[in-house]
Amino acid sequence: MNKPTIVLIRQDLRLHDHPALYHASKEGPVIPLYIHDESLSQPGEARKWWLHRNLEHYQKSLEAIGGCLLFDEGKLEEVLPKWVKKTEAAAVYWNRLYDPDTFERDKKLAEELAADGIKVKTFEGTLLLPPWKITKADGAPYKVYTSYYKALRKAEIPKPVPTLKSMSVPEIVDMHMQLADLRLLPEISWYKIMEKVWDPGEKAALKRMKRFSNRVQDYDEGRDYPAAGIHSTLSPYLSVGAVSVRSLFHHFTEKIEKQTEPFIKQLIWRDFSYSVLMHFPQSPEEPLHEKFKAFQWEENAAHWESWIKGRTGYPIVDAGMRELWATGFMHNRVRMIAASFLSKHLLIPWQKGADWFMDTLIDADTANNSMGWQWVAGSGFDSSPYFRIFNPTLQSEKFDGEGEYIRMWVPELKDMPSKYIHSPSAAPDDVLEEAGVKLGVNYPHPVVDHKAARQRALDRFEKIK
Structure with a gap:
């Protein structure tokens, strides 16, 4: 029997259009191997839950076509050669990943494997x-x-390459590690709403x-x-x-x-x-426009806390941040509004917001995330101009006119009339009383005044222009 090919399974948990798995399966027995390596970048808690659930489904999909999915953990460059030796694999295939640290690590690993006589093939699957x-x-x-x-x-x-319908695997003696051993699921079951919203696989x-x-x-x-x-x-x-x-x-x-x-x-x-x-591998941490390195940001713990908890007093921002916390997802228009609010109204560094999104989004993606934040902050290539500062109230009125989205995620405002739901602080006292809204008690006053915050941001931008 042909010597097996190890196929590294990473961000490609599917049977359709899986070039590495498809081509390996045509050549002989295959060992699909998932190595959980947190040495380069550690996935956020929401992403870990999503990863676990999708790995569960993928494992069953492979078993349904005669395959299996093996698990291990540790540094890829240390763990993979051990599997090559243990299984007497003749080749290693994978679909490429492009975050710079991973890409360079993979490139070096491929060279080392090739030097040991192991055939390495990489494919575009991302x-x-x-x-x-x-x-x-x-x-x-x-x-x-x-x-x-x-x-x-x-x-x-x-x-796309055809969907894989069958595969053969060699007998693997040492299958000591199971998916649960990777400890991806949080110990506290805070993800119950996500379980209801998202079907993995x-x-x-x-x-x-x-x-x-x-x-x-x-x-x-x-x-x-x-x-x-x-x-x-x-x-x-x-x-x-x-x-x-x-x-x-x-x-x-x-x-x-x-x-x-x-x-x-x-x-x-x-x-x-x-x-x-x-x-430009520095883009997740550093502004792509040099002048923004001199920008004067604020460090305000109270403002940060109000933003992450959806208690800014701007309902569209609060709705988005609460949707994110509950579901691991946020609508894209609202992402822009919330990100703009943090970086331009509160002047909290966009990198801090980007880190929060990476920790709480199930679709967390380094490239998309850093690109989006730099676009909103005005510091990236082809970005929104620095002087474009979203008015969250006008954005809310334009894109959530009747307040349906706000009512869904900010239930304390559910009885506010549509005219005032976008800016409760502007509502007359009798309207607030009838809706059961007590500003500063069950819904906060705005943490900043839009007009003043906008001018402060423009003044700061003017200094680096």
């Missing part, structure tokens, strides 16, 4: 195209999304894709309205690879382009974020 494929004529990376989008749209996106991801297909024609106009339910909710599945981005791309480009292009642009934005991360 993005539409590898980050080095879409560059300017001189090889420089794009810094403007529109230019990147136009260039990628002219490129050919490979078709590849089948659930494909089901959501099909459901979104029926309303994608409304996406362009409806995606900004958090109560409308027009957004795809596919990002959590993309983050663990339960759905393939190439499969999404080809599924939706087969439809009428006019209807699906706004969604396709979001998929390409994800590739653009990874291109920026790959070429």
